[in-house]
Amino acid sequence: MLTVARQMKSNCASMARKIELLELSQRKLLGNSSSCSYEELEATEAQLKRSLQNIRIRKEEKLLQLKAGFSHMFGENTWEQWAKHKEVVAQQSSSKSSLLSSHVETELQIGLPESRVGQ
Helix, strand or coil: CHHHHHHHHHHHHHHHHHHHHHHHHHHHHHCCCCCCCHHHHHHHHHHHHHHHHHHHHHHHHHHHHHHHHHHHHHCHHHHHHHHHHHHHHHHHHHHHHHHHHHHCCCCCCCCCHHHHCCC
16 A cells, blocks of 8 residues: 555656646747746747648648648639638638737646635
């Protein structure tokens, strides 16, 4: 029984450390960590650029797949109509989100409520 308790305590400590590292990583990615050195900030910027490039490549692949599917099923004209509709919806969404962004709290908080009270 004592071994199980030790193992659980060890697991909790390990999880707490992982959470701490994830929160630090999140602060770095959001540019909110004042303890970062210049080199760490450069490395984070490079990482974000690589991630953004990978996202753009994947997005383009998905778009080509969608276009091929639409064209195959409904013809080229339907794809063009869908693309125009998507653009209008995106513009409407961005103007709504800019109005809401000042009212939305996006801070990640992990832990029991009483451990966050002093933050």
